[in-house]
Structures are given as C-alpha cells and as structure tokens.
Amino acid sequence: MLSNITIGQYFPGNSLLHRLDPRTKIVVLFALIVALFLFDRPADYLVMSLLTLAFMLLSRVPLRTLLGSLKPLWWILLFTFLIHLCSTPGEEFAHLWVFSLTFEGLAHGFFICLRLVLLLLLSSLLTFTTSPLKLTDALEALLSPLKRIGVPAHELAMMMTIALRFVPTLIEETDKIMKAQQARGADFVTGSIVRRLKNVVPILVPLFISVFRRADDLAMAMEARCYHGGEGRTQMKQLHFLPLDYLAWGGTALLLAVLAALWLL
Amino acid sequence: MALIEIEHLSHVYHAGEEGEQTALDDLSLSIERGEFVAVLGSNGSGKSTLAKHLNALLLPTSGACRIDGIDTREEADVWRIRQKVGMVFQNPDNQLIAAVVEDDVAFGPENLGVPSAEIRRRVDEALKAVNMTEFRSYAPHLLSGGQKQRIAIAGTLAMQTEAIVFDEATAMLDPEGRAEILSIVQRLHEEQGITVVYITHFMEEAAAADRILVLDHGRLVMDAPPREVFRHARELRALGLEVPLAVELRDRLRAAGVALPEDLLTPAELVAALSGKGGAASGD
Numbered sequence A: 001m002l003s004n005i006t007i008g009q010y011f012p013g014n015s016l017l018h019r020l021d022p023r024t025k026i027v028v029l030f031a032l033i034v035a036l037f038l039f040d041r042p043a044d045y046l047v048m049s050l051l052t053l054a055f056m057l058l059s060r061v062p063l064r065t066l067l068g069s070l071k072p073l074w075w076i077l078l079f080t081f082l083i084h085l086c087s088t089p090g091e092e093f094a095h096l097w098v099f100s101l102t103f104e105g106l107a108h109g110f111f112i113c114l115r116l117v118l119l120l121l122l123s124s125l126l127t128f129t130t131s132p133l134k135l136t137d138a139l140e141a142l143l144s145p146l147k148r149i150g151v152p153a154h155e156l157a158m159m160m161t162i163a164l165r166f167v168p169t170l171i172e173e174t175d176k177i178m179k180a181q182q183a184r185g186a187d188f189v190t191g192s193i194v195r196r197l198k199n200v201v202p203i204l205v206p207l208f209i210s211v212f213r214r215a216d217d218l219a220m221a222m223e224a225r226c227y228h229g230g231e232g233r234t235q236m237k238q239l240h241f242l243p244l245d246y247l248a249w250g251g252t253a254l255l256l257a258v259l260a261a262l263w264l265l
Numbered sequence B: 001m002a003l004i005e006i007e008h009l010s011h012v013y014h015a016g017e018e019g020e021q022t023a024l025d026d027l028s029l030s031i032e033r034g035e036f037v038a039v040l041g042s043n044g045s046g047k048s049t050l051a052k053h054l055n056a057l058l059l060p061t062s063g064a065c066r067i068d069g070i071d072t073r074e075e076a077d078v079w080r081i082r083q084k085v086g087m088v089f090q091n092p093d094n095q096l097i098a099a100v101v102e103d104d105v106a107f108g109p110e111n112l113g114v115p116s117a118e119i120r121r122r123v124d125e126a127l128k129a130v131n132m133t134e135f136r137s138y139a140p141h142l143l144s145g146g147q148k149q150r151i152a153i154a155g156t157l158a159m160q161t162e163a164i165v166f167d168e169a170t171a172m173l174d175p176e177g178r179a180e181i182l183s184i185v186q187r188l189h190e191e192q193g194i195t196v197v198y199i200t201h202f203m204e205e206a207a208a209a210d211r212i213l214v215l216d217h218g219r220l221v222m223d224a225p226p227r228e229v230f231r232h233a234r235e236l237r238a239l240g241l242e243v244p245l246a247v248e249l250r251d252r253l254r255a256a257g258v259a260l261p262e263d264l265l266t267p268a269e270l271v272a273a274l275s276g277k278g279g280a281a282s283g284d
Helices: A022-038 A042-059 A063-068 A071-087 A103-129 A132-149 A153-183 A193-224 A243-264 B047-053 B075-084 B101-111 B116-129 B145-157 B175-192 B226-238 B245-255 B267-283
Strands: A092-096 A099-102 B004-013 B021-031 B036-040 B062-067 B085-088 B163-167 B195-199 B211-216 B219-224
Touching: A022 A042, A022 A103, A022 A132, A022 A243, A042 A063, A042 A103, A042 A243, A063 A103, A071 A099, A071 A103, A099 A103, A132 A153, A153 A193, A193 B085, B004 B047, B021 B047, B021 B062, B021 B219, B036 B047, B036 B175, B036 B226, B047 B163, B047 B195, B075 B085, B085 B145, B101 B116, B101 B145, B116 B145, B116 B175, B145 B175, B163 B175, B175 B195, B211 B226, B219 B226, B226 B245, B245 B267
Parallel strands: B036 B195, B036 B211, B085 B163, B163 B195
Antiparallel strands: A092 A099, B004 B021, B004 B062, B211 B219
C-alpha cells in the first residue's frame, strides 16, 4: 500500500548534468535563482528560459517527467496570474465586475508565472540529476566553512543520512502496523474525515514508540563504532572538482556578468 | 596478558534508586586472544550487560574490566577500546547507519580518521570477507536479516578490531540466516584469528565455540569447553537452558540403557556412535 512512495526524485543517469559535482550544481542553482529575481526584463527572461531549456535537454531526463514536477504548482500559477491580471494598473482591455483587466497585468502575470516555472524547473533539475546522498555530502561540504560561526554542518548532514536510511524502514513498519490493525477490523478508507483521522492514532502510537526504540539502538551502535561527531572524521568518498565543474563555474560567472552589464547599460 | 580481563565485576542498574537491579554479580573471567567463547544464560542472566562492558558502552559499578590492559573506566581511552572490540547487536535494522551498504561499512574507519584510500581498501576487503561484495551499492532495507548482520560484521572488520562481540546477533534471524552468520564467524575466527565472544541462546551455535561461559543471575556458573558443559545437561536444564538436540537424544538413549559416551556432542558423533553399535548388534 505504501510501497510506491520514493524519497526524492532522483533520475539515475550519466548525462553532463549528472556528472557535475553536486556542490557546483547547488552553487550554480543559487546563482541562477538570484539572477531570476534580479533581472526581470523580457530579454533577461528569454535568456533564462533558453538556458533552462538547454539544461533540460542536457539532463536527458524525459520531458514528461520534468514537466510532471510542475503539477503541484498548477493552482498557484493560475492564482498568481489572475491576481496580477486584475490588480495591475494600466490600459484596460476588459472589465469584470469590480476588476479591471489590463494589458500590463497580462504581461506582468505572465512573467511572474514564467519566473516561478523556471525556478521550479531549475530546482527540479538539481534533484533529478543528483542522488540524495550526494546532495547530503555537498551540503556538508558547502556549509562546513560556516562551522566557525556555529552552523552544525556535520550534524545536519548526519541527520539527513539517517533520515534517508530509515524512511524506507519506517514505511515498511507503518505498512505492517496498518495491516495488523486492519486484520483486527480497523478501517482507514471509509467514514468521515474525523473518523479516519481518529483511526490513524492507533498507527502513530506504536510507530512513535518503535522509532524511539530504534533511535536508542542506533545511538548505541554508532557509539560502538567510535562515532564522536564530525571532529577528526574522514570520508571514504571525497568530492572532486572536474574540468567540467570549472567550465560550469566560469560559464555561470560570465552569464551573470553579461546580464549585469546589460542591466546597467 | 589476556585480551579481555574481568575482575570482580558487578553492574547494578539504577544503583541507589528504586528498582535497583543487580545484572552482574562479582564476575571474574579472562578471555585470551584468538579464543572463540560462547556465552549462555537464560533471560535476565546478564549476558547483554556483560557484552556492553566489553567495549565500554557500560561501565562497571564495581570491579574492573580491562581490554588489552586498558581499564574501560579511562574515559580518554574509550575510542582505543572500541577500536579493539567491535560489536554486532541483535536487531539488524537498528545498527546500519548509512543509506548505502559500502558507506555503512566505511562509517567506523571514517570515525577513526583513516585516510580515504585506506578506507576504500578496508571496505572492499571487509565486504569480501563476508561475501557481500556484490551488494556494495544496495540500500540496507533491500537486504535480508542475515545479509544486514553480515554488513554489520563487515563494519567492525573495517575498523580492524581484534575481537568481535555478538550480542544475540542471530536472535532475530531465520535458520538460514543463523547458519550463514555462524559459518562466517567460524571462518573469521579460523582464518583471521579474530577473538569471538558469541552471546546466544541457540545451543547448537554455542557447541561450535572453543569454550562456553554459562551465566545465571549475573554469576558465572560454568566455564568449560562445550563437551564438558553439555555433559551437565541436568544442571543446564535447571538453569532454564536447553541442550543441543544431539545431547538431548544422547541422554535419553543412555537413560534407556544404550551405552553411549557421556561427552558426545554433535549429531555426527551421535550417528557414528549409534551406527557403530548397529554394526555390533547385527554382528551378534
């Protein structure tokens, strides 16, 4: 029943984007998001759209899968578009009840939606082409300079690793508990929403108890294997920048410079 | 100097509080390098408490526990002790930390600050030693219980521990998984000379050890080779323990008047002894 849940949306492959160092991908994504918000003239949008399209083709992730990630955004896009359409002052082309629909609103709404779509597509490209484990390693590496000001980079990464490890185990366990309850007549699918929520409680209680027991065991196992935080720890799989990464850094810097120059002109 | 030395060790849970409970009571024993020792005892006999003392997860309430001469109460040396004595716990699901098999095996050496290339070498070697190389990039939840326990063993091998303590490591496995783990443990013991402390309540597994310790209410009541221990089947039963099937059969046959050696231990020996008799009987 719960077996069709996957963590993350990694799409295994060996494209250029897959081979890029995860740290590079995070930094480039960050830079592009900043650019998206900074530069908002039609020409800028065109450049960013073409760039995103190029990345989508490079990633070799099926287009349908990529566009599927926009699904949850659909209602937000529609809502955003309508708000902008109705609330932007300018040359009116139609009147609807108390709202005046303007050409400026049409354009504004379109570009805001485009921005949201590009934002989501770029972020999805990161998670589609990077396994959660690599993301975790990259996050630890990128945050580690902030350790000095008290950011627990290693601890955050360790939490993510353990979460990734235990999500499938806990899903299995939930499934088992649900089946045990169903075997004794519990009903999770019919009845009012309140009733259904009430029926979830007998699942959550044993699940929580088991999670704490597991955490206790795990802590002991980690201690037995000499875990004592990130201090003095090494890693088997080290991240290495390749020429491809330098290319990506350079390309992004150049793009930002050009956009900034055009903006200032 | 013995690898593990325990002198007058007592451990009391919730000492001085309500519900005070003595788990180990004035226990003294020592385990030499390269020994394969099984620990038997019914529930509450203190087996697990003993196991957790062997790598300083628990500290003695009184008495001493020394690993390779290092007292486990020396806080500064606790990582050195855990590097010498590894642990494999009961629940296969709750001791694997990483989301990929090889990353999990690397966890120990990573904590010890071993250089990357060396970790890679050790991980490959450890996975090979437990026949799990082909599963290196699997997620742990896709493995069977026995396979998970093999990964846990590989995790301690990668730390190059001298001894491995198995704290009822086969209790949650199916018979196939149990046999798998025992054969790997025996092989590691023979080929790599690893000291094994094997806590179990499966008598057939204990019979494979060089020496058996029997605990009862936190006290050491027997300390002898399996042949010697299983000679005292009646005492074992009085302690709430079973005996191996071959021993059970041996005793019943002896009671029925069949002449069998009283230290007979394995099914193979039983078969040999009985078929020898069969031959003698038909010769009559």
